[in-house]
Amino acid sequence: MTAFEQAVRTLKRNGYKTTGKRQRILEILYNKKKYMSAKEVQDHLKEMFPGISPDTIYRNLHTFVELSVVEETELNGEKLFRSSCDVHGHHHHFICTECGQTRELELCPMDMFQGQLPGCEVTSHRFELFGKCADCCLAV
Template sequence: MSAFEQAVKTLKRNGYKTTGKRQRILELLYNSNKYMSAKEVQDKLKKMFPGISPDTIYRNLHTFVELKVVEETELNGEKLFRATCDVHGHHHHFICTVCGKTKELDCPLDLFQDQLPGYEVDSHRFELFGKCSNCLQLQSTN
C-alpha cells in the first residue's frame, strides 16, 4: 500500500469522507517532495476546482496535520505543508527557501545530550533552511 493510500485510509478510519478535493490535496502533496503553502496548493487545484476557497484548503490541511498524514512547518511567518514521510524513521529536513524541495537529515539530538546533563528532552524540532543545489546552480547561471 502506498503512502498516499495509507493517508486516505487514515482519513476514512477517523470518520472523514474522502472527497475529490481532499484526495487531490493529498495527491498533490504525496506526489511532490516539497513543502507548499496553502496558496500554492490552491493555485495548483484551481483548474480542477475553480471555486475552491482558501478556507477549504486550510481546513483540510490542518485536519491532515492533526491526523499526521501531513507535516507542517513555518518559514517567515507562513505555514508550509508536505506529505508525512517516514522513510527511515525519525528524521528532519533541509528545506529549500526557493523551490520548497526537501532533503532528509538524520536527527542531531545526540550531539546535544552531553550539553544537557540531568535534563530530559520531551520533544524537539530541527530544520535547516537555504537553497538546494539546483536553485544555487540556476542562481549562478543568471
C-alpha cells in the same frame, strides 16, 4: 500500497470522508514532494474547484497534519505543508528556500545537547536546515 493510498486509508480509519477536494489536496502534496503554502495548493485546485475557499484548504491541511499524513513547517512566518516522508522513524529535513524541495536527514543533533541539560527531560524537538539545493545553486 503507496503512501498516498495509506493517507487515504488513514482518513477513512479516522472517520473522515474522502471527498474529491481532500483527495485532490493529498494528490498535489504527494505528487510534488515539496513544502507548499496553502496558496500554492489553492492555485493547483483552481481549475477543478474554482470556488474553493482558503478556509477549506487550511482546515483540511491541519486535519492532515493532525493525522500525520502531511507534515508542516514554518518559513518566514508562513506555514508550509508537504506529504509525509517515505522515511520512517525519527529524521529531519533540509529544505530548499528557492524551490521547496526537501531531503531527509537521518542524523539528529539532539545527542550533542544531552550534557548541557542535566536534570531536564526533552519531550520534543524540531530541527530543519534551510538553504539552496544543488539545482538552485547551479541555476544562479
